Amino acid sequence: MSRDAGDADASGVLESKRNATRYQILVEIAERQPAVSQQEIADAIGVTSQAVSDYLQDLIEQGQVDKQGRGRYEVTKEGVDWLISQTDELRSFVQHVSEDVIGEVEIETAIATTEISEGETVSLTMQDGVLRAMAGSAGSATAVAVTDAEPGRDVGVTNFEGVVDYDLGTxxxxxxxxxxxxxxxxxxxxxxxxxxxxxxxxxxxxxxxxxxxxxxxxxxxxxxxxxxxxxxxxxxxxxxxxxxxxxxxxxxxxxxxxxxxxxxxxxxxxx
Missing domain, CATH: 3.40.1010 (Cobalt-precorrin-4 Transmethylase; domain 1)
Known part of the structure; x- marks a missing residue:
């Protein structure tokens, strides 16, 4: 089961199930060290105790975990550095999902052209490069307002239906x-x-x-x-x-x- 440390770093925890398990085991060891129960780790991450034992041997050979005696393990500096690199990758991915994916899917911002009340259906158009919202459902694209807005102010909209009809610029x-x-x-x-x-x-x-x-x-x-x-x-x-x-x-x-x-x-x- 042993591999070179360089091979383990070839892909991140989001791309490799093996690296994801290694990441979880290192985190559990760091939380419990120096007295580490392989069975407790196995129960915490949903694998067998034998699998934890195999991973531990691999991590020791790679220099990411130091065995100090029976049932006593510590994450080395190399192990901590690898955890940090993988955590940074996860943090960037979570930020992308929360800000660029979920946030954009759930709520978009438009400029109100009429008075709009929260919960009201609005029609969407694109004018001068800006998404505009007007009270009512007469347009080809509609949404539901999640905030109140006076004309000329920004309004949050969600639950989109249809397509905003406009041509790309050149x-x-x-x-x-x-x-x-x-x-x-x-x-x-x-x-x-x-x-x-x-x-x-x-x-x-x-x-x-x-x-x-x-x-x-x-x-x-x-x-x-x-x-x-x-x-x-x-x-x-x-x-x-x-x-x-x-x-x-x-x-x-x-x-x-x-x-x-x-x-x-x-x-x-x-x-």
Whole structure:
């Protein structure tokens, strides 16, 4: 049953039943040490006493448990380090589930367009990249309000039915050369200004891009246009003009391709 310690670390407790059992046994030993009853551990984690004995031998060989006599065991520094690494993984996973999965599934936030009372059915729409809720069930997507809200305030909604009907936005990217290649001076300000008039949101990524926006007399909606921010805006139906320094442009286009968001890179260089 013995394996190398490196093999035991190859996968986490969420990926390996064996590592999950090792994790439980180490925790039980740490709680009970130095006097450790194999039968008590077996009863606590739902395995046989023989299985605990086999795991203990394996853990001793790997240097994660130190045997100090009959029925006396202690978790070593190596064992503690492994427990910490696995606990950090579990903590991150639990946080992801509670915040990004359960939290998003249970309750979403919208902006009320009418007065809404808790428990009331509301219709959902997407406007200007923001989820909106209106009292009543006339829309293609409905939910139930979990908070009261005045018009213009945020309202929690759950129990979704139907689909919010809106089109994905697109991204028009203007590559702005690095300063050593001409920077914002190499970009035609009039072309940028014309493009800006046809888009819902303007994002600048990089100092050269911010200078190009200023040259076109544009005040960007997003001055530090990270790839996730641009992607989210397009996902929520906004057409985005992205002014991006050439050294960061690929990080944006990669993200857009990953999310199947339409984009084009236009040439706005001075003639």
């Amino acid at each position: 991204v028009t990217a203007v590559a702005v050369p690095r300063v050593r290649e001409g920077g914002s001076a190499a970009v035609d300000a009039e072309t940028v200004a014309d493009l800006a008039a046809d888009h819902d949101l303007i994002a600048a990524a990089g100092t050269e891009a911010l200078a190009a926006a200023d040259a076109a007399d544009i005040d960007p909606d997003v001055r530090f246009g990270t790839a996730p921010a641009v992607q989210e805006a397009a996902t929520k139906g906004l057409d985005v003009l992205l002014l991006a320094a050439t050294n960061v442009l690929s990080s944006h286009t990669d993200k857009l391709r990953d999310q199947n968001i339409g984009y084009e890179v236009v040439d706005a260089k001075r003639a």
